[in-house]
Amino acid sequence: MKFFKVPEPTIMRLSLYSRILEQLEERGVPIISSVELGDAVGINSGVVRKDLSMFGEFGVRGVGYNVRELRDNIRKLLGQDRNWPVIIVGAGHLGSSLAAYPGFRQRGFDVVALVDTDPEKIGSTIIDKTVVSWEEAERLVKAQGIRMAILAVPADAVQAVAQQLTDLGIEAILNFSPIILKGPSKAQVQNVDLTVYFDLMRFTQNLNDNGLRPQASHTRGIAVR
Incomplete structure (x- = not known):
């Protein structure tokens, strides 16, 4: 397998390809063409072929891609062929909602526990996950080799908590807190701010309300489970 820097948009599209x-x-569909896969994602078929060619030779010219074979190869590329233990930091409304999200388990992420500093929450159970202290979290990270964490804490605590996580050995942080996290140098950070997408929709609606026609996007949304 070739190892090189892969553009983030390509990785995001691989995730979409995988779900499709x-x-x-x-x-029971056995074969799909690059045109059909591109249409499903809302992109040009040439982008599909370029994405996949970065990782090897897939498919047969004039025939298409074997659905099961391509799915299995992309799953391996994305690490979806094994489970990844994860902790959620913050057992408030957001953290509890994230713990209840079935999509994590479906995509190979196993939420091991929630972490909180509130004595009244520590030891309680949310869905089927136990809320633990930082001391217990440190033990879990070491015992289970946890390398990923989800942040769902108040904005004023994000930076300090991120540093605590990297000190525990966490290498990747998915931040749902309402602030852009500048992650510690040793950690990969992804910031998730749903209000950005609402602003995108609101911007388009605002143009419509003012009699302007927004330019059509080269991609479109896709319904996925």
Whole structure:
């Protein structure tokens, strides 16, 4: 396998390809072309071929891609063929909602526990996850080799908590807190701010309300489980 820097948009599209291919596999579809896969994602077929060619030779010219084979290869590329233990830091409304999200387990992420500093929450159970202290979290990280964490703490605590996580050995942080996290140098950080997408929709609606026609995007939304 080739090792090189892969653009983030390519990795995000691989995730979309994976979900589409899973749906096709469930429906018993054996073959899909780059045009059909591109249409499903809302991109040009040339982008699909370029993305996949970065990782090897897939498919047969004039025939298409074997759905199951391509799905399995992308799953391996994304590490979806094994489970990844994760902790959620923050057992408030947001953290509790994230713990209840079934998509994490479906995509191979196993939420081991929630972490909080509130004595009244520590020891309680949210869904089927136990809320633990930082001391217990440190033990879990070491015992289970946890390398990923989800942040759902108040904005004023984000930076300090991120540093605590990297000190425990966490290498990747998904930040749902309402602030852009500048992650510690040793950690990969992804900031998730849903209000950005609401602003995108609001911007388009605002143009419509003012009699302007927004330019059509080169991509479109796609319904996925």
